[in-house]
Amino acid sequence: MGVDTDAVYAWTFGINAAICGAAGALVAMTWVVHPYLGLPYTVRSFMIVILAGLGNVMGVFVAALGLGAAENFAGFILGAEYQAAFVFGLLVVILVWRRFSLGRKRRVLR
Secondary structure, three states, X not given: OOOXXXXXXXXXXXXXXXXXXXXXXXXXXXXXXXXXXXXXXXXXXXXXXXXXXXXXXXXXHHHHHHXXXXXXXXXXXHOHHHHHHHHHHHHHHHHHHHHHHHHHOOOOOO
């Protein structure tokens, strides 16, 4: 009785695999495919998750728009060749800032 969740999960996985396969076929027609093709997108996705947090959909939306705006602004100011380097630099700055800001909030329990 009710919705068969195993069937829904199986269909969702199958549809996702088909969409990813079609997208991969379209990408392979336009770009040279190599193992490091998705690295910049992975770094951007990782940075968005660091900024927004897991499970925060609105935060992910705001972080993605903010990162895109900052990246394009850096490309305009620094030049297109430093646009990807700006994302890596911003990632390092945010990770260091988070490390020190979280370290200050630790208290010793008595």
